[in-house]
Amino acid sequence: MNYQIDHIRELESESIFIMREVAAQFENPVLMFSGGKDSILMVYLAHKAFYPAKIPFSLLHVDTGHNFPETLKYRDELVERFGAKLVIGSVQEAIDNGIVTEEKGFDASRNGLQTSALLEALEKGKYDAALGGARRDEEKARAKERFFSHRDEFGQWDPKNQRPELWNLFNGRKNIGEHFRVFPISNWTELDVWQYLALENIPLPSLYFAHEREVFKRDGTLLADCEYIQKRPDEEVFTQMVRCRTIGDMTCTGVWESNASTVDEIIQEIATTRMTERGGRTDDKRSETSMEDRKKLGYF
């Protein structure tokens, strides 16, 4: 008998194992759903992990109100397809209730406000574990994450003092008020994700494929022209074939010049690209350790 298993199937098996641990170890887990390919992958893996039972987690979307319209459409269809429950944490509401204050000016983004809205939604729903689709290959602070990442009662991450995590024995014990972030696809790379999406024929939001869009350039990054971003006087809008490599809030998600219009072409493109996918994220560019700083406060 041939006992070989290829790397994609091994990653799949690892992620399913972790999702099952979460369902077993926590009382009220939730899956953080951003609308991007990684959270879409997470939903499909969760479906497999518990099939033919329903996914035992609600999906939590922390909505900045600055979405690409395509994201919401895809989200609602996905929720319908899997009969999942959708919970929305609204940044707009947090602003309206005076919990957070909106940034002003050209570089204004609601990305930072997402953390407060997320922590608030977690508290409100009494969630004791939040599953996230972050991957270690995305960013240098994420490269340091455990699968089971402990958060104190303020939702903070302490990277200098993480719990040891041995073998596949995941310690989800905590005190009241604390919670865990769990990252089942930690070990997947961007290319692994795309190869899997191709292998499994998973439909994706149209934003990932090359399309014509009105864009403008800022600090070397192309941004989609939209009502949420205030352009500087010298920033000119032009039309370009582009696609998204990550999908977040419109104000911080850069778009890429690309002609890749099928999953196979995207795989080709990623295999040869010289830039990381978060290279176009203006939220990561704010300082050398902006991801680490945000994560310490409780960001995804």
Added chain:
Amino acid sequence: MQTELLRFTTAGSVDDGKSTLIGRLLYDSKSIYQDQYEQIERVSEKRGEEGVNLALLTDGLKSEREQGITIDVAYRYFSTPKRKFIIADTPGHIQYTRNMVTGASTANVALVLIDARHGVVEQTKRHAIIASLLQIPHLLVCINKMDLVDHSQSVYDKIQDDFEQFAAKLDVKDVSFIPISALNGDNVVNRSEKMDWFEGSTLMYYLENVHIASDHNFIDTRLPIQTVIRPYNDEFHDYRGYAGRIAGGSFKVGDKIVALPSGFSSEVTRIVGASGDQESAYPPQSVTLLLKGDIDISRGDMIVRENNQPEVGQDIDLMICWFDREKPLKPKGKYAIKHTSQDVRCVIKEVRYKLDINTLSRDQEDKEIRMNDIGRILIRTTKPLFTDPYRKNRVTGSVIIIDEGTNNTVAAGMVI
């Protein structure tokens, strides 16, 4: 697209060049993105370093960059047409040994770095002992900074001898050696022109070719149950699936099985995998088994074969590595234990000995087990565990010990 997954870890004392080596491996294999490279180039320049400090590719935390050491494991990925690699770059500093164990616990290969100027030091020994306790199947000893010892063969030979003498007392199966310069890239991806006396292969060649197919146990059939799948709807009314990741051996549809601890027998009627029904299953696949008849199985139980069963018992003999900074192991103390999908409590019945890292002798006088100590203990659990010796099975032979007051993982344990 069929590629194997190889997980490897770095080990060795602080500043021996582990992170630099990983950076070099990624750089020379063209696995670094341009924006990542530009970022570390900028940071190196700002810090006034001579060249681009490749260790910054893994040392990504603010405090790591401030202190110039690795604090916690960084995971990095790259692939070649042959394999996909998961790298765990771990800290050498003794204070962070727990993070080294974290990175090493899932590795197939450990790269043990030694600074050619200093040779085998205590921390090299500690890490080599941990690697052997963890039963990492392959050790590659990388004698680094050869550029600082004139690429001298005699220095290399001497260190190899020292290490071999020490390792003879350890339980390691496969040890190889290689002289490198992580800084200059000698024998990392490209062969060194300065060490033509070395006839072995480069690090990259080793990683692509080391034989790992047999690193799982395919003999002793084990499935620890994580969760029971019950759809509660009309279409799948009677569906009851036992979900888990195969920890050893293999299952086929039609196999006779026994459930532990109940001892009830049954037969596998279906195996549902990630892509639907499958005829058989083996490690490390996550599956759901359906069984004939109605038997009561829940999380923590284990499905095995009648004629090949694990040890079922409450008295467990363990080698442990202790992590708690504040508190030493409490003799007669009570702790929580995690083993496969079981959660139990235990009492420490006896500390048998503590291991002297330098001589590997057993200290039976001073038995206080403090942070980073390795020792042998006997525990009694509140419920039976289903174990195999760690040497035979890394999944069913490992436990973690948890302090019930702080909820912290305070030790890694390996069943003798």
